[in-house]
Amino acid sequence: MHSFHSMLNYFPEEVLEHIFDFLTSHRDRNAVSLVCKSWYAVERFSREKVFVGNCYAISPERLIARFPRVRSLTLKGKPHFADFNLVPNDWGGYVQPWIESIVRGRVNLEELRLKRMLVSDESLELLATFFPNFKSLVLVSCEGFTTDGLAAIASNCRFLRELDLQENEVEDRRGQWLSCFPDSCTSLVSLNFTCLKGEVNLASLERLVARCRNLRSLRVNNAVPLDALQRILAQAPQLVDLGTGSFVHDPDTESYNKLETSMQKCTSITSLSGFLDVSARCLPAVYPICGQLTSLNLSYAPGIYSDELVKLICYCNRLERLLVLDTIGDKGLGVVASSCKELQELRVFLSDVYGIGNTAVTEEGLVAISAGCPKLNSILYFCQQMTNEALIMVAKNCPNFIRFRLCTLNPTVPDAITMQPLDEGFGAIVKSCKDLKRLSISGLLTDQVFLYIGRYAKQLEMLSIAFAGDSDKGMLSVLNGCKKLKKLEIRDCPFGNVALLADMGKYETMRSLWMSSCEVTFGACKTLAQKMPRLNVEIINENDQIEASVDDKQKVEKMYLYRTLVGPRKDAPGFVWTL
Amino acid sequence: MAQENHLNLKETELRLGLPGTDESDDMICSARNNKRAAPESVDDSVPKANSTEKSSEHETSSASKAQIVGWPPVRSYWKNNFQPKKVESETRMYVKVSMDGAPYLRKVDLKVYNGYPELLKALENMFKVSIGEYSESEGYKGSQYAPAYEDKDGDLMLVGDVPWDMLMSSCKRLRIMKVSEKGPGCAV
Numbered sequence: 015m016h017s018f019h020s021m022l023n024y025f026p027e028e029v030l031e032h033i034f035d036f037l038t039s040h041r042d043r044n045a046v047s048l049v050c051k052s053w054y055a056v057e058r059f060s061r062e063k064v065f066v067g068n069c070y071a072i073s074p075e076r077l078i079a080r081f082p083r084v085r086s087l088t089l090k091g092k093p094h095f096a097d098f099n100l101v102p103n104d105w106g107g108y109v110q111p112w113i114e115s116i117v118r119g120r121v122n123l124e125e126l127r128l129k130r131m132l133v134s135d136e137s138l139e140l141l142a143t144f145f146p147n148f149k150s151l152v153l154v155s156c157e158g159f160t161t162d163g164l165a166a167i168a169s170n171c172r173f174l175r176e177l178d179l180q181e182n183e184v185e186d187r188r189g190q191w192l193s194c195f196p197d198s199c200t201s202l203v204s205l206n207f208t209c210l211k212g213e214v215n216l217a218s219l220e221r222l223v224a225r226c227r228n229l230r231s232l233r234v235n236n237a238v239p240l241d242a243l244q245r246i247l248a249q250a251p252q253l254v255d256l257g258t259g260s261f262v263h264d265p266d267t268e269s270y271n272k273l274e275t276s277m278q279k280c281t282s283i284t285s286l287s288g289f290l291d292v293s294a295r296c297l298p299a300v301y302p303i304c305g306q307l308t309s310l311n312l313s314y315a316p317g318i319y320s321d322e323l324v325k326l327i328c329y330c331n332r333l334e335r336l337l338v339l340d341t342i343g344d345k346g347l348g349v350v351a352s353s354c355k356e357l358q359e360l361r362v363f364l365s366d367v368y369g370i371g372n373t374a375v376t377e378e379g380l381v382a383i384s385a386g387c388p389k390l391n392s393i394l395y396f397c398q399q400m401t402n403e404a405l406i407m408v409a410k411n412c413p414n415f416i417r418f419r420l421c422t423l424n425p426t427v428p429d430a431i432t433m434q435p436l437d438e439g440f441g442a443i444v445k446s447c448k449d450l451k452r453l454s455i456s457g458l459l460t461d462q463v464f465l466y467i468g469r470y471a472k473q474l475e476m477l478s479i480a481f482a483g484d485s486d487k488g489m490l491s492v493l494n495g496c497k498k499l500k501k502l503e504i505r506d507c508p509f510g511n512v513a514l515l516a517d518m519g520k521y522e523t524m525r526s527l528w529m530s531s532c533e534v535t536f537g538a539c540k541t542l543a544q545k546m547p548r549l550n551v552e553i554i555n556e557n558d559q560i561e562a563s564v565d566d567k568q569k570v571e572k573m574y575l576y577r578t579l580v581g582p583r584k585d586a587p588g589f590v591w592t593l
Numbered sequence: 594m595a596q597e598n599h600l601n602l603k604e605t606e607l608r609l610g611l612p613g614t615d616e617s618d619d620m621i622c623s624a625r626n627n628k629r630a631a632p633e634s635v636d637d638s639v640p641k642a643n644s645t646e647k648s649s650e651h652e653t654s655s656a657s658k659a660q661i662v663g664w665p666p667v668r669s670y671w672k673n674n675f676q677p678k679k680v681e682s683e684t685r686m687y688v689k690v691s692m693d694g695a696p697y698l699r700k701v702d703l704k705v706y707n708g709y710p711e712l713l714k715a716l717e718n719m720f721k722v723s724i725g726e727y728s729e730s731e732g733y734k735g736s737q738y739a740p741a742y743e744d745k746d747g748d749l750m751l752v753g754d755v756p757w758d759m760l761m762s763s764c765k766r767l768r769i770m771k772v773s774e775k776g777p778g779c780a781v
Contacts, residue, residue, distance in 0.1 A: 098663035099663050099669050293756040313671075316675060367665065
C-alpha cells in the first residue's frame, strides 16, 4: 500500500489531473482532495464545476481562492420548507454578492445554477455584461427578477446555450425579452420559459427556433397558443424535450390537423410537459408520440381527469418518469401500473388544496403501482389515507427506493383500517430499501418509527418530519442512527432541548437542521450557538421584534441551523437573529 | 341533512387539539400544545374511517385543515399559479339551477368547481339525482337526467361539449332536464 501511494506521488501532476478529469461528481472530487496535500492541490486547480449546497456555508471569495478555474457554479439558498411558505421571502439567499465577487475574481464563469435564491435584474445584467462566454443559466424556484433581466441575458450572451427557468416568480415587464435574442444567436440548445406569465412575440420565437438548429429542449408558456406550437414543431422536429403552452383549440380545425401531422414528425421527443391550459379534447394530438416518451409531466393540468389521463398514459409504454395530479385516481394508477413497466419515478401531487372536491388517491393506487412497476425507485405521493399493510406490501414489491415521500392530507391520520399508527409501514420501507436517501413521512407516527429509521436507514441523507413522534427519543434515534444524514427538517413535533443538544457535533456533519413549532427553547439554541462556532443558529421570528433580553425558557417558533466556515451572515433581515 | 351530519361529526372529528378544546383555537397553537390526539380519542374516531362517512368528514375538517400554515406541503409556486383561489378572495359566479319537476330552484357558484366532474357531482348531491356519464355521441348515458345550460344567445345547450372555461364564460343558467330512456333526442 505504502509503495503504491509513493508511486502515485511520483506521477507528474498532469497525469493526476488527467485522472481527476474522469471524476465528474463533486462528491468524488471532494473525497479525492482529502487524500493528501498534493492531491488537494491538483484537484483544486482542475475543478471546473463547483456545487454549494448552502450559499451561506462559504463565501464567494474563499471559493474562488480555492477553485480559481471554476466555470460552473451551483448555489442553493433558502431552506426547503420555504417552498411551503414557512420562510419569509426576504430571509436571504442573494446571488448579487456572489456575482460581484466572481466579476472581481476574473473568473470565466460559463454556467450558473441557482435554487431558491433571490436574483435581481442587476445580477442578471452583471452576468450578461461581464461573462462573454456565458453559456448556461438555470434558475429554479427563484424570485426578485423581471423580464428586463432576461432581456439583458438574451441581448448580450452571444454563446448562450441554455436558459432554463423552472417555477420562478418573475415579474413581466412587457419588454419583449425574447425578441432580444439577436439574429446572430444560433447556439441555443435549451430554452424553458414555462413559468413566465407574459406574452412573447410569437414571430420572434418561431424565427429563433428556426435558426437554432441544435435546439433540443423547448418549453414555452401559456401565452403560446396551439397554432404557434404547430409552426414551431414544424421547424424543430429534432426536439427531444417539449413543454407545450396553451393546449386549447377546436379539434375540428385545420390548425389542429396540422398539429397532429407536425407532432408525428417529432420522432425524437422523449420528454413532454406543459399543458398549462388544456382542453382534454386536444390531447389526442400527442397520442402519436406517447410510445416514445420516457418522461411525462401533467402536473400543471388540474382540468384533465382520470379518464382522459388514462387514455394518454396507456400508450406510454416506455415511460420512466411520470408526474400527475391525484385527479388520476386509484383506478388510473392501476392503468399506469399495467402500462408503464419501465416506470422509475412517480409523483402524484395534490390537486385540491382547499378541499373543495374529493379526488385524492389512497393506498390502493400506491400498492398497484408497486406491484406493476418493479423498477420504481422514487416516489412522491399525496394521498387521502394510508395503511400499514399497504406500505409493507410496497416495501416488499419495491426494495429499490432511493426517494420515498408520502404525504397524507390529514397530517396525523392513522392506518385507515386498523387505526394504528403508521410506524410499522414506514418501518418496513426503511428496512427493505437499503439505498434510501430521502424520506418524508406523515400520518399518525410515534417514536417507534424513528427507532426504525435510526436502525435501518443507513444511507439516509434527507428526512422530513411533520406532526410526528412522542418525545425527544424520536429525534435522538435519528441523529444517532442515520450516519449519512445531511438535511433534517422538522415541524410541529414534540422534540426539545434534550434531543437538540445531545450530540452537537453531529450538526457539523450535516448541511442543515430546520425545526419549527417544536419544543426547543431560546436557552438551548443559545447554548448550541455558543458551543459550536462553526454553526449558524438562526431564529426566525416574524411577529415580534428581536429583543436582546428574551426569556431563555421561551419556545422558539422557527430555528434554522447550518454549518458554515464564514460565521454569521451579514445580510440577515431584522426578523432573523443569528445567535 | 347536511347540517345534521355536520353537527353529529363535530364531537368525534379528528383534530389536532385536545378533545374538548374550542374549534376556534388557532390551529397552529393547538398543534403545539398537544401534538396529536391521544390514542383514546383516536379510537373514538373509528366510525369515521368508514367509507360512507369519509366524504362528509373530509368536507367538514377540510376547512380547518386549510388553516395549518404550510400543510399540506404544496409548493407555493403551484398554489399561486394553478390552484383556483379560495372562494372568498375571488368574485363569485352564481347561476340559477332548475330541475324538471322540482318545486324551487337552487343557485351554484361556478367558480368553486375545477371542471365538469366536480360540477356534476355537486348537482347530483344537491338534487339527489344521478346524472350519468357524458359521451360526445350520446349525451348522458345511463340516467333519466341530463344537465343543460342556457348560453348567452338564449339557446339550451348540453353541458360538457365545450371546454370548462368556455362554459364558465357563456353559461347564464343551468337546467337539469328529465330525458326519457330513449335518449336526449326525446326530451320530455
